Amino acid sequence: MPELPEVEVTRRGIAPHVAGARLARIDVRNPSLRWPVPPGLDAVLRGQTLIGIERRGKYLLLEYAPGWLLVHLGMTGTLRVLPSPEAVPVAGVHDHVDLVFERCVLRYRDPRRFGAVLFHPRSAGDILAHPLLVSLGVEPLSDAFDGARLYAGTRGRSVSIKQALLTGTIVVGVGNIYASESLFRARINPRLAAGKLSRPRCEKLAQAVRETLAAAIEKGGSTLRDFVGSDGKSGYFQNEYFVYDRTGQPCRVCGTPIKQIVQGQRSTFYCPHCQK
DNA sequence: CCATGGTCCTGACAGC
DNA sequence: TGCTGTCAGGACCATG
Incomplete structure:
Protein backbone atom coordinates (compact mmCIF):
# COMPACT_ATOMS: atom_id res chain seq x y z
CA MET A 1 0.00 0.00 0.00
CA PRO A 2 2.52 2.51 -1.07
CA GLU A 3 1.73 6.02 -0.03
CA LEU A 4 4.55 8.05 1.47
CA PRO A 5 4.55 6.27 4.85
CA GLU A 6 4.77 2.86 3.23
CA VAL A 7 7.58 4.00 0.96
CA GLU A 8 9.45 5.50 3.90
CA VAL A 9 8.92 2.38 6.00
CA THR A 10 10.20 0.34 3.07
CA ARG A 11 13.25 2.57 2.82
CA ARG A 12 14.03 2.23 6.50
CA GLY A 13 13.34 -1.48 6.39
CA ILE A 14 15.63 -2.36 3.52
CA ALA A 15 18.42 0.20 3.92
CA PRO A 16 20.22 -1.53 6.80
CA HIS A 17 20.42 -4.71 4.72
CA VAL A 18 21.63 -3.30 1.43
CA ALA A 19 23.26 0.09 1.98
CA GLY A 20 26.98 -0.35 1.55
CA ALA A 21 26.51 -3.74 -0.07
CA ARG A 22 27.99 -4.77 -3.37
CA LEU A 23 25.65 -5.62 -6.21
CA ALA A 24 26.51 -8.97 -7.77
CA ARG A 25 24.01 -8.67 -10.60
CA ILE A 26 20.53 -7.52 -11.60
CA ASP A 27 17.91 -9.92 -12.92
CA VAL A 28 15.12 -8.32 -14.90
CA ARG A 29 12.46 -10.92 -15.61
CA ASN A 30 9.77 -8.59 -16.90
CA PRO A 31 10.81 -5.11 -18.02
CA SER A 32 7.30 -3.93 -18.87
CA LEU A 33 6.43 -1.73 -15.93
CA ARG A 34 4.93 1.73 -16.32
CA TRP A 35 7.95 2.50 -18.46
CA PRO A 36 10.30 -0.20 -19.69
CA VAL A 37 13.07 -1.08 -17.25
CA PRO A 38 16.09 0.20 -19.20
CA PRO A 39 18.11 -2.54 -20.90
CA GLY A 40 21.74 -2.85 -19.87
CA LEU A 41 21.17 -2.06 -16.20
CA ASP A 42 23.15 -5.10 -15.18
CA ALA A 43 26.14 -4.07 -17.28
CA VAL A 44 26.19 -0.59 -15.75
CA LEU A 45 25.69 -1.52 -12.09
CA ARG A 46 27.21 -4.99 -11.68
CA GLY A 47 29.91 -4.89 -9.04
CA GLN A 48 28.92 -1.44 -7.82
CA THR A 49 28.33 -0.63 -4.17
CA LEU A 50 24.97 0.76 -3.13
CA ILE A 51 25.92 4.04 -1.50
CA GLY A 52 22.58 4.71 0.14
CA ILE A 53 18.82 4.98 -0.27
CA GLU A 54 16.97 8.28 -0.20
CA ARG A 55 13.32 9.08 -0.78
CA ARG A 56 11.69 11.92 -2.69
CA GLY A 57 7.91 11.84 -2.50
CA LYS A 58 7.00 8.24 -3.24
CA TYR A 59 10.14 7.61 -5.24
CA LEU A 60 13.06 5.66 -3.80
CA LEU A 61 16.50 6.76 -4.97
CA LEU A 62 19.18 4.09 -4.82
CA GLU A 63 22.54 5.75 -5.26
CA TYR A 64 25.50 4.10 -6.97
CA ALA A 65 28.70 5.69 -8.26
CA PRO A 66 27.52 5.56 -11.90
CA GLY A 67 24.10 6.99 -11.08
CA TRP A 68 20.77 6.38 -9.38
CA LEU A 69 18.18 3.68 -9.62
CA LEU A 70 14.80 5.40 -9.41
CA VAL A 71 12.14 3.08 -8.00
CA HIS A 72 8.42 3.77 -7.73
CA LEU A 73 6.09 1.21 -6.20
CA GLY A 74 2.99 2.34 -8.09
CA MET A 75 -0.22 0.95 -6.60
CA THR A 76 0.89 -2.54 -5.72
CA GLY A 77 4.67 -2.60 -5.67
CA THR A 78 6.83 -3.99 -2.86
CA LEU A 79 10.56 -4.20 -2.28
CA ARG A 80 11.65 -6.99 0.00
CA VAL A 81 14.90 -8.30 1.34
CA LEU A 82 15.36 -12.02 0.83
CA PRO A 83 18.06 -13.51 3.01
CA SER A 84 20.61 -15.34 0.94
CA PRO A 85 21.20 -15.44 -2.81
CA GLU A 86 21.65 -19.22 -2.55
CA ALA A 87 18.32 -19.86 -0.87
CA VAL A 88 16.10 -17.30 -2.57
CA PRO A 89 12.49 -18.36 -3.09
CA VAL A 90 11.52 -19.10 -6.67
CA ALA A 91 10.35 -15.91 -8.36
CA GLY A 92 6.61 -15.63 -8.85
CA VAL A 93 4.92 -14.20 -11.92
CA HIS A 94 4.89 -10.70 -10.41
CA ASP A 95 8.48 -10.70 -9.21
CA HIS A 96 9.86 -8.55 -12.00
CA VAL A 97 13.30 -7.45 -10.81
CA ASP A 98 15.93 -8.84 -8.42
CA LEU A 99 18.87 -6.80 -7.20
CA VAL A 100 21.22 -9.58 -6.20
CA PHE A 101 23.71 -8.48 -3.55
CA GLU A 102 26.46 -10.64 -2.16
CA ARG A 103 24.56 -11.53 1.01
CA CYS A 104 20.92 -10.87 0.16
CA VAL A 105 18.49 -10.16 -2.64
CA LEU A 106 16.25 -7.12 -3.01
CA ARG A 107 13.15 -8.27 -4.86
CA TYR A 108 10.75 -5.92 -6.66
CA ARG A 109 7.23 -7.29 -6.95
CA ASP A 110 4.38 -5.41 -8.61
CA PRO A 111 1.24 -7.27 -9.74
CA ARG A 112 -0.37 -4.32 -11.50
CA ARG A 113 2.89 -3.02 -12.95
CA PHE A 114 2.06 0.64 -12.39
CA GLY A 115 5.44 1.11 -10.77
CA ALA A 116 8.79 1.91 -12.29
CA VAL A 117 12.48 1.04 -12.15
CA LEU A 118 14.54 3.61 -14.02
CA PHE A 119 18.18 4.68 -14.15
CA HIS A 120 19.57 8.20 -14.03
CA PRO A 121 23.28 8.38 -14.88
CA ARG A 122 25.38 10.74 -12.78
CA SER A 123 26.53 12.36 -16.02
CA ALA A 124 22.96 13.58 -16.53
CA GLY A 125 23.20 15.69 -13.39
CA ASP A 126 21.70 15.43 -9.94
CA ILE A 127 18.86 12.98 -9.47
CA LEU A 128 16.59 15.70 -8.13
CA ALA A 129 16.70 17.30 -11.57
CA HIS A 130 15.13 14.17 -13.08
CA PRO A 131 11.97 15.03 -15.05
CA LEU A 132 9.85 12.90 -12.71
CA LEU A 133 11.17 14.67 -9.62
CA VAL A 134 11.94 18.20 -10.64
CA SER A 135 8.46 19.65 -10.33
CA LEU A 136 7.27 17.72 -7.30
CA GLY A 137 5.81 19.62 -4.37
CA VAL A 138 7.57 19.97 -1.04
CA GLU A 139 8.21 17.10 1.37
CA PRO A 140 5.38 16.98 3.91
CA LEU A 141 7.71 16.22 6.82
CA SER A 142 10.21 18.94 6.00
CA ASP A 143 10.26 22.47 7.34
CA ALA A 144 9.36 23.68 3.86
CA PHE A 145 5.81 22.42 4.35
CA ASP A 146 3.61 24.55 6.55
C1' DC B 1 -19.53 -5.20 -14.01
C1' DC B 2 -17.59 -3.13 -9.73
C1' DA B 3 -13.37 -1.57 -6.93
C1' DT B 4 -8.60 -1.15 -5.52
C1' DG B 5 -2.76 2.03 -2.84
C1' DG B 6 -0.46 6.38 -8.38
C1' DT B 7 0.41 9.69 -11.66
C1' DC B 8 1.64 10.73 -16.33
C1' DC B 9 -0.26 12.44 -20.47
C1' DT B 10 -3.45 14.71 -23.61
C1' DG B 11 -6.70 17.95 -24.95
C1' DA B 12 -9.85 21.76 -23.94
C1' DC B 13 -10.11 26.12 -22.26
C1' DA B 14 -9.05 30.72 -19.89
C1' DG B 15 -6.25 34.66 -19.29
C1' DC B 16 -2.45 37.59 -20.38
C1' DT C 1 -0.95 34.56 -31.88
C1' DG C 2 1.51 32.14 -28.60
C1' DC C 3 2.53 30.92 -24.01
C1' DT C 4 1.15 29.41 -19.38
C1' DG C 5 -1.65 27.38 -16.05
C1' DT C 6 -5.72 24.79 -14.71
C1' DC C 7 -8.78 21.01 -14.94
C1' DA C 8 -11.13 16.64 -16.44
C1' DG C 9 -10.57 12.33 -18.01
C1' DG C 10 -8.11 8.41 -20.04
C1' DA C 11 -4.42 5.43 -19.82
C1' DC C 12 -1.55 1.72 -17.83
C1' DC C 13 -2.70 -3.43 -15.16
C1' DA C 14 -4.10 -7.70 -12.08
C1' DT C 15 -7.18 -9.47 -8.91
C1' DG C 16 -11.18 -10.39 -5.94
Whole structure:
Protein backbone atom coordinates (compact mmCIF):
# COMPACT_ATOMS: atom_id res chain seq x y z
CA MET A 1 0.00 0.00 0.00
CA PRO A 2 2.52 2.51 -1.07
CA GLU A 3 1.73 6.02 -0.03
CA LEU A 4 4.55 8.05 1.47
CA PRO A 5 4.55 6.27 4.85
CA GLU A 6 4.77 2.86 3.23
CA VAL A 7 7.58 4.00 0.96
CA GLU A 8 9.45 5.50 3.90
CA VAL A 9 8.92 2.38 6.00
CA THR A 10 10.20 0.34 3.07
CA ARG A 11 13.25 2.57 2.82
CA ARG A 12 14.03 2.23 6.50
CA GLY A 13 13.34 -1.48 6.39
CA ILE A 14 15.63 -2.36 3.52
CA ALA A 15 18.42 0.20 3.92
CA PRO A 16 20.22 -1.53 6.80
CA HIS A 17 20.42 -4.71 4.72
CA VAL A 18 21.63 -3.30 1.43
CA ALA A 19 23.26 0.09 1.98
CA GLY A 20 26.98 -0.35 1.55
CA ALA A 21 26.51 -3.74 -0.07
CA ARG A 22 27.99 -4.77 -3.37
CA LEU A 23 25.65 -5.62 -6.21
CA ALA A 24 26.51 -8.97 -7.77
CA ARG A 25 24.01 -8.67 -10.60
CA ILE A 26 20.53 -7.52 -11.60
CA ASP A 27 17.91 -9.92 -12.92
CA VAL A 28 15.12 -8.32 -14.90
CA ARG A 29 12.46 -10.92 -15.61
CA ASN A 30 9.77 -8.59 -16.90
CA PRO A 31 10.81 -5.11 -18.02
CA SER A 32 7.30 -3.93 -18.87
CA LEU A 33 6.43 -1.73 -15.93
CA ARG A 34 4.93 1.73 -16.32
CA TRP A 35 7.95 2.50 -18.46
CA PRO A 36 10.30 -0.20 -19.69
CA VAL A 37 13.07 -1.08 -17.25
CA PRO A 38 16.09 0.20 -19.20
CA PRO A 39 18.11 -2.54 -20.90
CA GLY A 40 21.74 -2.85 -19.87
CA LEU A 41 21.17 -2.06 -16.20
CA ASP A 42 23.15 -5.10 -15.18
CA ALA A 43 26.14 -4.07 -17.28
CA VAL A 44 26.19 -0.59 -15.75
CA LEU A 45 25.69 -1.52 -12.09
CA ARG A 46 27.21 -4.99 -11.68
CA GLY A 47 29.91 -4.89 -9.04
CA GLN A 48 28.92 -1.44 -7.82
CA THR A 49 28.33 -0.63 -4.17
CA LEU A 50 24.97 0.76 -3.13
CA ILE A 51 25.92 4.04 -1.50
CA GLY A 52 22.58 4.71 0.14
CA ILE A 53 18.82 4.98 -0.27
CA GLU A 54 16.97 8.28 -0.20
CA ARG A 55 13.32 9.08 -0.78
CA ARG A 56 11.69 11.92 -2.69
CA GLY A 57 7.91 11.84 -2.50
CA LYS A 58 7.00 8.24 -3.24
CA TYR A 59 10.14 7.61 -5.24
CA LEU A 60 13.06 5.66 -3.80
CA LEU A 61 16.50 6.76 -4.97
CA LEU A 62 19.18 4.09 -4.82
CA GLU A 63 22.54 5.75 -5.26
CA TYR A 64 25.50 4.10 -6.97
CA ALA A 65 28.70 5.69 -8.26
CA PRO A 66 27.52 5.56 -11.90
CA GLY A 67 24.10 6.99 -11.08
CA TRP A 68 20.77 6.38 -9.38
CA LEU A 69 18.18 3.68 -9.62
CA LEU A 70 14.80 5.40 -9.41
CA VAL A 71 12.14 3.08 -8.00
CA HIS A 72 8.42 3.77 -7.73
CA LEU A 73 6.09 1.21 -6.20
CA GLY A 74 2.99 2.34 -8.09
CA MET A 75 -0.22 0.95 -6.60
CA THR A 76 0.89 -2.54 -5.72
CA GLY A 77 4.67 -2.60 -5.67
CA THR A 78 6.83 -3.99 -2.86
CA LEU A 79 10.56 -4.20 -2.28
CA ARG A 80 11.65 -6.99 0.00
CA VAL A 81 14.90 -8.30 1.34
CA LEU A 82 15.36 -12.02 0.83
CA PRO A 83 18.06 -13.51 3.01
CA SER A 84 20.61 -15.34 0.94
CA PRO A 85 21.20 -15.44 -2.81
CA GLU A 86 21.65 -19.22 -2.55
CA ALA A 87 18.32 -19.86 -0.87
CA VAL A 88 16.10 -17.30 -2.57
CA PRO A 89 12.49 -18.36 -3.09
CA VAL A 90 11.52 -19.10 -6.67
CA ALA A 91 10.35 -15.91 -8.36
CA GLY A 92 6.61 -15.63 -8.85
CA VAL A 93 4.92 -14.20 -11.92
CA HIS A 94 4.89 -10.70 -10.41
CA ASP A 95 8.48 -10.70 -9.21
CA HIS A 96 9.86 -8.55 -12.00
CA VAL A 97 13.30 -7.45 -10.81
CA ASP A 98 15.93 -8.84 -8.42
CA LEU A 99 18.87 -6.80 -7.20
CA VAL A 100 21.22 -9.58 -6.20
CA PHE A 101 23.71 -8.48 -3.55
CA GLU A 102 26.46 -10.64 -2.16
CA ARG A 103 24.56 -11.53 1.01
CA CYS A 104 20.92 -10.87 0.16
CA VAL A 105 18.49 -10.16 -2.64
CA LEU A 106 16.25 -7.12 -3.01
CA ARG A 107 13.15 -8.27 -4.86
CA TYR A 108 10.75 -5.92 -6.66
CA ARG A 109 7.23 -7.29 -6.95
CA ASP A 110 4.38 -5.41 -8.61
CA PRO A 111 1.24 -7.27 -9.74
CA ARG A 112 -0.37 -4.32 -11.50
CA ARG A 113 2.89 -3.02 -12.95
CA PHE A 114 2.06 0.64 -12.39
CA GLY A 115 5.44 1.11 -10.77
CA ALA A 116 8.79 1.91 -12.29
CA VAL A 117 12.48 1.04 -12.15
CA LEU A 118 14.54 3.61 -14.02
CA PHE A 119 18.18 4.68 -14.15
CA HIS A 120 19.57 8.20 -14.03
CA PRO A 121 23.28 8.38 -14.88
CA ARG A 122 25.38 10.74 -12.78
CA SER A 123 26.53 12.36 -16.02
CA ALA A 124 22.96 13.58 -16.53
CA GLY A 125 23.20 15.69 -13.39
CA ASP A 126 21.70 15.43 -9.94
CA ILE A 127 18.86 12.98 -9.47
CA LEU A 128 16.59 15.70 -8.13
CA ALA A 129 16.70 17.30 -11.57
CA HIS A 130 15.13 14.17 -13.08
CA PRO A 131 11.97 15.03 -15.05
CA LEU A 132 9.85 12.90 -12.71
CA LEU A 133 11.17 14.67 -9.62
CA VAL A 134 11.94 18.20 -10.64
CA SER A 135 8.46 19.65 -10.33
CA LEU A 136 7.27 17.72 -7.30
CA GLY A 137 5.81 19.62 -4.37
CA VAL A 138 7.57 19.97 -1.04
CA GLU A 139 8.21 17.10 1.37
CA PRO A 140 5.38 16.98 3.91
CA LEU A 141 7.71 16.22 6.82
CA SER A 142 10.21 18.94 6.00
CA ASP A 143 10.26 22.47 7.34
CA ALA A 144 9.36 23.68 3.86
CA PHE A 145 5.81 22.42 4.35
CA ASP A 146 3.61 24.55 6.55
CA GLY A 147 0.39 26.52 6.51
CA ALA A 148 1.97 29.33 4.54
CA ARG A 149 3.12 26.97 1.80
CA LEU A 150 -0.28 25.30 1.64
CA TYR A 151 -2.03 28.65 1.58
CA ALA A 152 0.16 29.94 -1.23
CA GLY A 153 -0.21 26.72 -3.19
CA THR A 154 -3.98 26.72 -3.10
CA ARG A 155 -4.71 30.34 -4.04
CA GLY A 156 -6.81 30.61 -7.16
CA ARG A 157 -7.41 26.88 -7.32
CA SER A 158 -10.98 25.81 -7.94
CA VAL A 159 -10.41 22.07 -7.53
CA SER A 160 -11.45 20.45 -4.28
CA ILE A 161 -8.90 20.46 -1.49
CA LYS A 162 -8.90 16.64 -1.57
CA GLN A 163 -7.81 16.60 -5.20
CA ALA A 164 -5.33 19.42 -4.66
CA LEU A 165 -3.66 17.34 -1.94
CA LEU A 166 -3.56 14.26 -4.17
CA THR A 167 -2.00 15.97 -7.15
CA GLY A 168 1.37 16.30 -5.47
CA THR A 169 2.26 19.68 -6.89
CA ILE A 170 1.86 21.46 -3.56
CA VAL A 171 2.94 18.71 -1.21
CA VAL A 172 4.05 15.18 -2.13
CA GLY A 173 3.25 11.83 -0.64
CA VAL A 174 -0.39 12.29 0.27
CA GLY A 175 -2.28 9.48 -1.45
CA ASN A 176 -5.92 8.55 -1.43
CA ILE A 177 -5.97 7.08 2.06
CA TYR A 178 -4.06 9.80 3.86
CA ALA A 179 -5.83 12.60 2.00
CA SER A 180 -9.12 11.51 3.54
CA GLU A 181 -7.50 10.90 6.92
CA SER A 182 -5.72 14.27 6.99
CA LEU A 183 -8.87 16.17 6.05
CA PHE A 184 -10.75 14.46 8.83
CA ARG A 185 -8.08 15.40 11.35
CA ALA A 186 -8.33 19.00 10.18
CA ARG A 187 -12.14 18.85 10.21
CA ILE A 188 -12.26 20.08 6.62
CA ASN A 189 -14.87 18.98 4.08
CA PRO A 190 -13.03 17.30 1.19
CA ARG A 191 -15.27 19.03 -1.36
CA LEU A 192 -14.23 22.52 -0.36
CA ALA A 193 -12.54 24.46 -3.17
CA ALA A 194 -8.82 24.56 -2.37
CA GLY A 195 -8.64 28.29 -3.01
CA LYS A 196 -11.31 28.98 -0.42
CA LEU A 197 -9.37 27.57 2.50
CA SER A 198 -8.63 30.28 5.03
CA ARG A 199 -5.13 30.84 6.27
CA PRO A 200 -5.88 29.29 9.71
CA ARG A 201 -7.44 26.24 8.08
CA CYS A 202 -4.32 25.84 5.93
CA GLU A 203 -2.25 25.85 9.12
CA LYS A 204 -4.52 23.23 10.61
CA LEU A 205 -4.47 21.05 7.50
CA ALA A 206 -0.70 21.23 7.10
CA GLN A 207 -0.36 20.13 10.70
CA ALA A 208 -2.91 17.35 10.13
CA VAL A 209 -1.01 16.06 7.09
CA ARG A 210 2.23 15.97 9.06
CA GLU A 211 0.62 14.20 11.99
CA THR A 212 -1.20 11.67 9.84
CA LEU A 213 1.89 10.71 7.86
CA ALA A 214 4.16 10.69 10.90
CA ALA A 215 1.73 8.47 12.81
CA ALA A 216 1.51 6.05 9.88
CA ILE A 217 5.29 5.83 9.59
CA GLU A 218 5.45 5.23 13.33
CA LYS A 219 3.00 2.34 13.07
CA GLY A 220 4.74 0.92 10.05
CA GLY A 221 7.92 1.07 12.05
CA SER A 222 6.72 -1.72 14.24
CA THR A 223 6.59 -4.00 11.20
CA LEU A 224 10.02 -3.24 9.78
CA ARG A 225 10.99 -6.85 10.20
CA ASP A 226 8.28 -7.72 7.70
CA PHE A 227 10.41 -6.28 4.95
CA VAL A 228 12.76 -9.18 5.41
CA GLY A 229 11.38 -12.46 4.23
CA SER A 230 9.14 -13.69 1.49
CA ASP A 231 5.76 -12.66 2.78
CA GLY A 232 5.43 -9.35 4.55
CA LYS A 233 2.37 -8.36 6.48
CA SER A 234 0.89 -4.95 5.99
CA GLY A 235 1.31 -2.30 8.65
CA TYR A 236 -1.00 -1.70 11.55
CA PHE A 237 -2.10 1.81 10.67
CA GLN A 238 -5.13 0.51 8.79
CA ASN A 239 -6.66 -0.41 12.13
CA GLU A 240 -6.66 3.25 13.06
CA TYR A 241 -8.36 4.84 10.09
CA PHE A 242 -10.84 7.50 11.11
CA VAL A 243 -12.74 7.55 7.84
CA TYR A 244 -11.00 5.64 5.05
CA ASP A 245 -12.92 2.54 4.02
CA ARG A 246 -15.40 3.08 6.85
CA THR A 247 -18.50 3.92 4.79
CA GLY A 248 -21.63 3.78 6.94
CA GLN A 249 -19.70 3.06 10.12
CA PRO A 250 -19.99 5.52 13.00
CA CYS A 251 -17.57 8.44 13.12
CA ARG A 252 -15.10 7.78 15.92
CA VAL A 253 -15.69 11.30 17.21
CA CYS A 254 -19.43 11.97 16.85
CA GLY A 255 -21.01 8.71 15.77
CA THR A 256 -22.45 10.05 12.50
CA PRO A 257 -22.21 7.45 9.69
CA ILE A 258 -19.13 8.01 7.51
CA LYS A 259 -20.00 9.10 3.99
CA GLN A 260 -18.33 8.00 0.75
CA ILE A 261 -18.24 10.16 -2.37
CA VAL A 262 -16.29 10.09 -5.63
CA GLN A 263 -13.89 12.89 -6.57
CA GLY A 264 -11.80 12.68 -9.70
CA GLN A 265 -12.73 9.01 -10.07
CA ARG A 266 -11.34 8.19 -6.63
CA SER A 267 -13.27 7.43 -3.46
CA THR A 268 -13.27 9.96 -0.67
CA PHE A 269 -14.45 9.25 2.87
CA TYR A 270 -15.51 11.86 5.41
CA CYS A 271 -17.76 12.62 8.33
CA PRO A 272 -20.55 14.98 7.21
CA HIS A 273 -20.95 16.25 10.76
CA CYS A 274 -17.34 16.83 11.80
CA GLN A 275 -16.04 18.11 8.47
CA LYS A 276 -17.43 21.41 7.27
C1' DC B 1 -19.53 -5.20 -14.01
C1' DC B 2 -17.59 -3.13 -9.73
C1' DA B 3 -13.37 -1.57 -6.93
C1' DT B 4 -8.60 -1.15 -5.52
C1' DG B 5 -2.76 2.03 -2.84
C1' DG B 6 -0.46 6.38 -8.38
C1' DT B 7 0.41 9.69 -11.66
C1' DC B 8 1.64 10.73 -16.33
C1' DC B 9 -0.26 12.44 -20.47
C1' DT B 10 -3.45 14.71 -23.61
C1' DG B 11 -6.70 17.95 -24.95
C1' DA B 12 -9.85 21.76 -23.94
C1' DC B 13 -10.11 26.12 -22.26
C1' DA B 14 -9.05 30.72 -19.89
C1' DG B 15 -6.25 34.66 -19.29
C1' DC B 16 -2.45 37.59 -20.38
C1' DT C 1 -0.95 34.56 -31.88
C1' DG C 2 1.51 32.14 -28.60
C1' DC C 3 2.53 30.92 -24.01
C1' DT C 4 1.15 29.41 -19.38
C1' DG C 5 -1.65 27.38 -16.05
C1' DT C 6 -5.72 24.79 -14.71
C1' DC C 7 -8.78 21.01 -14.94
C1' DA C 8 -11.13 16.64 -16.44
C1' DG C 9 -10.57 12.33 -18.01
C1' DG C 10 -8.11 8.41 -20.04
C1' DA C 11 -4.42 5.43 -19.82
C1' DC C 12 -1.55 1.72 -17.83
C1' DC C 13 -2.70 -3.43 -15.16
C1' DA C 14 -4.10 -7.70 -12.08
C1' DT C 15 -7.18 -9.47 -8.91
C1' DG C 16 -11.18 -10.39 -5.94
